[in-house]
Amino acid sequence: MGGPAEPHEPRREGAGRPPEDDDNYGYNDEAFDDVSAYARRGRASDGPGYSPDAGYSPSAGYASDGDPGDEYEPPIITEDELAGLGPEGGGGPRRVLPLEDEPTTLVARYLFPTERYRGEWKRHWISLTGPLGIGAGATLALGYLAGFLTRQNVTGLVTVAVLIWLGVISWVAWKVFDWYFDRFILTNKRVMVVNGIVTRRVAMMPLLRVTDMKYEQSALGRMLSYGTFVLESAGQDQALREVKYLPNPNELYLRVVEEMYEPQAVEARLGKDSEGDDA
Structure with missing residues (x-):
């Protein structure tokens, strides 16, 4: 009995060429050359990523010499292919509304020149139910009391009741104006x-300091489309942590998250929208 067969180095005339000892693998030189030539002729029609001399290039998603260590690069998806995912291509409704063009004068004064404005939102009208309810209740109660005192000819107390009513209504008006000037603002x-x-x-x-963000919705919040945003930061002292009564919290959440993790997508969509408006 002879000793163990010495290992043979594979010949690199083509990708995946069997070792020189073809008899051990059941291959024949002429047959293998015919198969390789046939494969090259068949794959030459697969696209521009194939070269008969160099094989498939890594940029086309295939290894050039068949080695498993070659780096794999995913195929490039064109804008035409992505267009099918939008509402025009039947890919479903758009979850993020178009970006606003310009900030209001109320907000513009707080933005610096290189900052890109993304949107501003007033709190949901549900936040006014408390003040409006108090105003309506005070109007009914003090109106009944003023009528009763008038019938009793107690004019001094009627004047007091009217002054109290005016104070309550002024407080309600203050709350409404405060709600109008209260804005949640997002920039890049x-x-x-x-x-x-x-x-x-x-x-x-x-946005770089935001480590976690979530929103909470009660049963009434899901019905009326409002919620509470909770922002977590790496710092201990947080000037902005909980924001209540924000409208459309799901869409607003998607917009903030997209701005945090995919700012290039926001810029691309903003540029495409502006080109469409110009056209």
Whole structure:
């Protein structure tokens, strides 16, 4: 009995060529050359990524010499293929509404020149139910009391009741104006909350510092489409953590997350929308 057969180095005349000891693998040189030539002729029609001399290039998603260590690069998806995912291509409704063009004068003063504005939102009208309910209740109660005192000819107390009613209505009006000037703002660099009529308060958090973000919706919030945003930051002192009564929380959540993780997609969509408007 002879000793163990010495290993043979594979010949690299073509990708995946069997070793020189063809008898051990059941291959024949002439047959293998015919099969290789046939494969090259068949694959030459697969596309521009194939070359008969060099095989499939890595940029086309195939290894050039068949080695498993070659780097794999995914195929490039064109804009025409992505267009089929949009509403025009039947890919379903768009979850993120178009971006607003310009900030209002109320918000523009708090943005610096290189900051790109993404949108601003007032709180949901549900936040006014408390003040409006108090105003309606005070109107009914004090109106009944004023009528009763008038019938009793107690004019001094009627005047007091009317003054109390005016004070309550003024407070309700203040709350409505405060709601109107209260804005949640998103830019490409931060989220902000601006509120206050006489004393303005501006709270902000950079998007780079946001470590976690979630929103909460009660049963009534799901019915009326509002929720509470909770922002977590790496810092301990957070000027902006919980924002209540934000409208359309699911869409707003998607917009903030997209701005955090896919800012290039936002810029591309914004540029495409502006080109469409110009056309």
